[in-house]
Amino acid sequence: MVLFILCIKAELDGVESLSLLKNTNLCFSVRNPLSDYETREKIVFNPSETLEQDESDREPPHHFAVKWEGAKKFSTLIVLDEEAAKSAFKKMKKKGGKKGGGGEIDAPRDMTADDSGEYVPVLAMECRGVEPYAFHPLGNEFKVTASGGAVFEEDVDLSEGDWGDYDEENDAAVGVNEFESKIISA
Numbered sequence: 001m002v003l004f005i006l007c008i009k010a011e012l013d014g015v016e017s018l019s020l021l022k023n024t025n026l027c028f029s030v031r032n033p034l035s036d037y038e039t040r041e042k043i044v045f046n047p048s049e050t051l052e053q054d055e056s057d058r059e060p061p062h063h064f065a066v067k068w069e070g071a072k073k074f075s076t077l078i079v080l081d082e083e084a085a086k087s088a089f090k091k092m093k094k095k096g097g098k099k100g101g102g103g104e105i106d107a108p109r110d111m112t113a114d115d116s117g118e119y120v121p122v123l124a125m126e127c128r129g130v131e132p133y134a135f136h137p138l139g140n141e142f143k144v145t146a147s148g149g150a151v152f153e154e155d156v157d158l159s160e161g162d163w164g165d166y167d168e169e170n171d172a173a174v175g176v177n178e179f180e181s182k183i184i185s186a
Contacts, residue, residue, distance in 0.1 A: 002033075003088055003186040004132050005105060006123040010158075011116055014167065014174040018111040019143045020122045021153070023048040026141060028183075029134040030077070032068045040066055042136055047079035047123075066130060075129030082108070085124040092186055105186050113147065119182065135181040146174040 012018065025044050032038035043064060050061040059065075062076040080088060089107045111120040125132060139157035146152070148170030156163055156176075164175035 002127050002131070003092065004125045004127055005108065005121045005184050005186055006125070006132075006135055006181060007119040007121050007184060008111060008179065008181050009117065009119045010111070010179040011177040012111070012113050012175075013164075013177060014147050014172050015176060016113055016145045016147050016149075018176060019145070020108075020110075021141055021143055024141050025138060026079075026123075027136040027138050028132045029136065030064075030066070030130050030132050032075070033129070033131040035068070038068050044138070045077075045079075064130070068129070071129070073129070076127070077130050077132065078126040080124040080126055084126075088124065088126065089186075105184070124186075131185075132183050135183060137179070137181075142176075144174060144176060146170065146172065148172055150174070 010018065023046065025046050027042050027044045029039060029041045030043060045063045047063055050063055051065060053059065053061065059074065059076055060078065062078045064077040065074040067074050086107050106121050108121045108124050111122065137158040139159055140154065142156045142158060144152040144156050146167040148167050150167040150169055152165055158176060158179040161179045162175070162177045164173065167174050
């Protein structure tokens with residue numbers, strides 16, 4: 001099992017926080033970590049729904065599965081909820097401490113105005129035999145909370161890298177600009 005973290009970076013303008021929604025479709029490209037040519041481009045899954053499994057299936061509930069050419073078992077991807085992510089990070093820190101440490105990675109959280117321009121971890125995935133390497137915003141994966149408190153949950157489309165709207169209550173423009181993402185292994 002390998003832990004992969006989706007990190008996002010953006011310039012926030014008049015925005016208090018940028019949050020990844022829990023009940024929405026997410027789009028990733030994945031590859032077989034043992035092969036350079038086996039990939040699945042733009043797979044879509046919902047982190048709030050697991051795939052149906054047979055009673056005889058010994059794999060834990062998962063959000064995506066693929067059987068690579070010549071493989072005996074399915075490779076799986078599981079999106080970790082907040083509690084499972086914290087537990088996985090705690091275990092990782094213990095292991096890291098024994099090996100002499102490594103890069104420090106925070107548990108997934110919302111991006112705040114203080115994080116503007118910095119990469120922030122927003123999603124943790126436990127992967128077995130599959131490696132996510134690209135995130136593709138579809139639109140509507142994110143919620144924006146403006147500095148004045150207004151919440152934008154619909155039509156927050158970052159697929160082009162920028163989003164903007166107007167907070168009428170507080171007479172202020174809000175925007176998310178220069179959106180980027182990367183996936184790192186923990």
